[in-house]
Amino acid sequence: MADVAPASGAVTVPPLASAVVVQLRGVRKAFNVGTPIETEVLHGIDLSLHKGEFCAVMGPSGSGKSTLLNIVGLLDRPTAGTLTVFGEETTTLDDRALTRLRGHNIGFVFQNHHLITAFSALENVMMPMLGAAGFASKAMRQRAAGLIENVGLTAWQNNLAGNLSGGQQQRVAVARALAMNPALVLADEPTGNLDTRSADEVFALLRRFNQEQGTTVLFVTHNPALAARCDKTIQVIDGLASK
Amino acid sequence: MFKPWIPFEWIVAIRFLREGRLQTLFIVVGVAIGVGVIVFMSALLSGLQANFIRRVLSAQAHIHLLPPKEVARALRRGADAGNREVEGAIVQPPLQRLKSIDQWQAVAEQIRAMPEVTVVSPVAGGSALVVRGSASRAISVAGIEPDQYYRIVDINAKIVRGNGRLTATDMLIGTELADDLGVDVGDKLRVTTASGAIITLTVVGIFDLGNKGANQRSTFVALHTAQSLLGLPGGVTSLEVTVRDVYGAEVVAQRITAATGVEADSWIKTSAQFFAAVSAQTTANTAIRFFVGLSVAFGIASVLVVVVVQKSREIGILRAMGVSQGQILRVFLLQGGLLGLSGSVAGSAIGSLALLLWQRYARNADGTPLFPMTFDPALFTAALLLATLTGLAAAFAPALRAARLDPVVAIRG
Ligand SMILES: Nc1ncnc2c1ncn2[C@@H]1O[C@H](COP(=O)(O)OP(=O)(O)OP(=O)(O)O)[C@@H](O)[C@H]1O
Numbered sequence: 001m002a003d004v005a006p007a008s009g010a011v012t013v014p015p016l017a018s019a020v021v022v023q024l025r026g027v028r029k030a031f032n033v034g035t036p037i038e039t040e041v042l043h044g045i046d047l048s049l050h051k052g053e054f055c056a057v058m059g060p061s062g063s064g065k066s067t068l069l070n071i072v073g074l075l076d077r078p079t080a081g082t083l084t085v086f087g088e089e090t091t092t093l094d095d096r097a098l099t100r101l102r103g104h105n106i107g108f109v110f111q112n113h114h115l116i117t118a119f120s121a122l123e124n125v126m127m128p129m130l131g132a133a134g135f136a137s138k139a140m141r142q143r144a145a146g147l148i149e150n151v152g153l154t155a156w157q158n159n160l161a162g163n164l165s166g167g168q169q170q171r172v173a174v175a176r177a178l179a180m181n182p183a184l185v186l187a188d189e190p191t192g193n194l195d196t197r198s199a200d201e202v203f204a205l206l207r208r209f210n211q212e213q214g215t216t217v218l219f220v221t222h223n224p225a226l227a228a229r230c231d232k233t234i235q236v237i238d239g240l241a242s243k
Numbered sequence: 244m245f246k247p248w249i250p251f252e253w254i255v256a257i258r259f260l261r262e263g264r265l266q267t268l269f270i271v272v273g274v275a276i277g278v279g280v281i282v283f284m285s286a287l288l289s290g291l292q293a294n295f296i297r298r299v300l301s302a303q304a305h306i307h308l309l310p311p312k313e314v315a316r317a318l319r320r321g322a323d324a325g326n327r328e329v330e331g332a333i334v335q336p337p338l339q340r341l342k343s344i345d346q347w348q349a350v351a352e353q354i355r356a357m358p359e360v361t362v363v364s365p366v367a368g369g370s371a372l373v374v375r376g377s378a379s380r381a382i383s384v385a386g387i388e389p390d391q392y393y394r395i396v397d398i399n400a401k402i403v404r405g406n407g408r409l410t411a412t413d414m415l416i417g418t419e420l421a422d423d424l425g426v427d428v429g430d431k432l433r434v435t436t437a438s439g440a441i442i443t444l445t446v447v448g449i450f451d452l453g454n455k456g457a458n459q460r461s462t463f464v465a466l467h468t469a470q471s472l473l474g475l476p477g478g479v480t481s482l483e484v485t486v487r488d489v490y491g492a493e494v495v496a497q498r499i500t501a502a503t504g505v506e507a508d509s510w511i512k513t514s515a516q517f518f519a520a521v522s523a524q525t526t527a528n529t530a531i532r533f534f535v536g537l538s539v540a541f542g543i544a545s546v547l548v549v550v551v552v553q554k555s556r557e558i559g560i561l562r563a564m565g566v567s568q569g570q571i572l573r574v575f576l577l578q579g580g581l582l583g584l585s586g587s588v589a590g591s592a593i594g595s596l597a598l599l600l601w602q603r604y605a606r607n608a609d610g611t612p613l614f615p616m617t618f619d620p621a622l623f624t625a626a627l628l629l630a631t632l633t634g635l636a637a638a639f640a641p642a643l644r645a646a647r648l649d650p651v652v653a654i655r656g
């Protein structure tokens with residue numbers, strides 16, 4: 001990984017004394033609040049993630065794993081409880097501040113390889129850097145090319161994203177999630193739609209970045225074999241988390 | 244690959260539009276047709292107006308100064324001066340005799356000193372009878388100072404035979420009159436007036452004013468000749484004035500009246516009918532522009548609404564990557580602006596093509612163009628600017644919707 005240039009515009013996060021990257025206290029999440037169909041999905045989650053941890057999230061379908069990840073990733077807000085990310089209490093931040101914090105410190109990988117089809121593989125990897133800086137630069141391109149090389153797709157880097165196979169797209173998505181050299185990567189069933197071999201490849205990539213860069217990873221999976229290879233596993237059952 | 248000088252929002256907007264292919268093409272064509280119609284119609288209308296104005300102003304001055312009309316006065320019984328009642332009044336408009344403008348030399352000097360005024364030319368005009376053998380025709384005689392008058396109406400350019408140099412015994416007549424009387428350059432004509440004056444003048448030039456009536460009736464002689472013929476020694480019946488800004492003529496006319504007390508009519512006042520027609524056309528044109536603009540706006544807006552739906556997943560992903568609401572808003576505003584701009588570029592091309600075809604095929608019977616058309620860069624600039632602004636405005640609602648998408652919902656799809 002030494003050949004990957006630093007992300008331009010990335011905010012360097014000072015190492016916390018406790019090295020706690022994410023802290024949830026009594027986080028609740030209800031949907032359709034104030035309507036007859038109001039449902040609480042998360043019923044008070046306490047959770048801390050430490051720097052460099054690779055943590056699996058398991059649980060039955062509909063138990064609230066994605067909801068939890070979206071809250072940790074600042075895409076959604078809890079209805080109650082507190083969320084501290086990189087030492088910053090987030091419940092009082094506005095959308096602008098959350099977006100900025102997210103952009104510079106958190107990378108996402110989703111289940112259905114969400115690439116932007118109008119762009120090539122390389123351009124997709126450049127996107128987060130481009131969005132943050134406003135203009136493209138040579139350094140950006142070099143960093144993206146390095147990441148693409150790391151996920152083994154240099155030969156495909158100029159293909160439009162839609163023309164790649166599912167496994168290739170997911171590897172591009174991993175490279176994109178790492179573009180800003182984030183302290184935290186949230187992967188919501190990134191291997192769910194892949195065959196065993198591609199799933200293994202994607203998992204190995206995330207694990208490698210985690211070990212080489214000290215990136216904290218939250219990894220949702222239904223696959224016990226992959227979960228067994230993580231540092232720890234959180235079970236989300238009926239909106240409650242347990243180890 | 245991304246160019247380093249193109250901002251993020253532009254890159255995404257252009258890529259989204261390019262990816263839209265047919266959808267983008269269709270709306271651009273739609274905008275282009277609308278803009279093309281506006282460009283063509285506007286150019287045609289302003290061409291027509293300019294042509295009319297050119298024709299009117301090549302044959303007359305911008306402002307005429309006229310002597311006061313003699314007004315009718317009621318007869319009053321002198322004894323009852325205190326009694327305002329009018330008894331047995333006989334009110335009859337008096338016969339309009341030829342009258343000179345009082346102190347016209349002083350008035351002319353005063354007007355000539357005004358900065359807006361370019362030419363002041365005195366004219367002594369009246370009716371007369373021209374006789375040749377047994378034939379006679381009623382004519383109107385205009386006594387002019389050629390040096391001044393030709394700067395207002397370029398008679399020299401309209402002379403078809405002979406020349407426009409006028410001495411005291413010379414006369415210019417129109418082609419129709421020449422034909423009616425069977426005279427040509429060098430022939431002599433006897434001119435008489437109702438008061439009994441008779442002079443003999445030599446035809447030195449025959450002109451074509453482009454109007455049959457004018458070619459039949461109008462004649463020009465030297466100012467002194469007309470003065471003695473019409474019984475107006477030293478007097479003039481009008482002062483013809485041209486100004487720098489033809490559209491400001493009415494204002495100048497009013498200023499002249501205020502300053503000199505002489506009645507002044509501008510071409511704008513005497514062409515009131517024309518201006519009423521122009522204003523009606525302009526209103527209609529504005530209404531058409533407005534409604535075409537409206538349909539362009541709705542077309543762009545509806546396409547962008549579709550794009551927002553199509554791209555909502557991608558918008559969610561971009562938001563997850565740290566792209567702000569403001570950036571998403573600008574991406575979609577730009578798409579609207581770019582659709583408007585590219586549509587108006589294509590539309591200007593369509594409009595120009597239509598104008599060229601019009602000029603080529605819409606012709607007078609003799610093959611000359613109906614009227615010269617100018618390609619006004621201001622028209623195209625305005626079309627581009629307005630269409631781009633319309634696109635931006637139309638994109639506002641869809642863009643706001645895109646910016647406010649909940650990323651969680653957008654990503655779940
Ligand atoms: N925006 C929403 N509005 C209403 N209900 C929602 C919304 N998002 C999620 N839910 C509900 O919350 C519950 C948890 O959903 P979530 O997607 O977090 O489950 P999950 O554990 O990720 O399931 P899966 O393993 O199938 O991905 C589900 O019952 C779901 O229907």
Ligand SMILES: [Mg+2]
Binds near residue numbers: 188
């Ligand atoms: Mg889920």
